[in-house]
Amino acid sequence: MTNNSLLYLPSFLKNPSKNGVGRYVCQLQRVVLKFCKNHGGSRGMREFIEEDLLDFAKENPGVVVYLKPRRHRGPVIKAEYLSGNTQWLGCSMFTKDEIYKWLNLFKTQQGDKEGIRLRKLWHTETPSIQGPWTPYTFRSPKLNLVEYPNEKLSAAYEEKSATEELLEMFEKQKLHNVKLLKAEQ
Structure with missing residues (x-):
């Protein structure tokens, strides 16, 4: 990384979404649940669709949920956000509770692939081996x-x-x- 890259502001600092100032807008726009009707790894996904999908849709009216059955393929959750970013999660052999937890996680995220990037003028591969300082560090x-x-x-x-x-x-x-x-x- 050159010094020139430290001088410009990354896009997340130029245009903050200010989500939560005034009111909260869920960033998750669309969820596509891809599954197989016969595949053993899709069993948890099928159970979620049969038992919990309607509850999830009622709790989150701003999120559109699509079901896409596919033959002989593992289950996948595709989450699409208002920013245009998408996230994929292969959920083979997941239980219905795990799928519900993942959907709630996708609902609370903004869809950033990398998360927030923090830039510093220094970097170390080996942080202090002495540990953090406390008021008791140099006491007898x-x-x-x-x-x-x-x-x-x-x-x-x-x-x-x-x-x-x-x-x-x-x-x-x-x-x-x-x-x-x-x-x-």
Whole structure:
């Protein structure tokens, strides 16, 4: 990939469908169920057609469902979308429930063949072998064995009052001034 290809916007960024803004429009336009009346691999498809197809059609009135019987061929689902894209799925030996799940998946997709392409200026074949960073990454493993509340740990994080902090700052400043006077003499 050359640098020139990184400078243009891909088509999915130029013309977003904005589906769901205002109202949702199902992108699945047409489904063609191809099956054989005798083929053993089409049994699940035939059961789906006999038992669940009418329910699917009633639930999705915007999707046109075609049945195409073919001789001596395996079953296929062809999904056609509003964008003009099509998806094919060979569903030999699928059960009627699996076919129903696949049809619902096709109904919720937009029909993109590749999905969304994300372009980056960098790429790595080997991501970090150390894993993701967490707040506990560089903590001492000894903290895993401590029972809380612990006097040692609570003493380290004991809060000082503002007066005590000012007195400490004053003492440090006094010591610093004494060192400067001795250095001048």
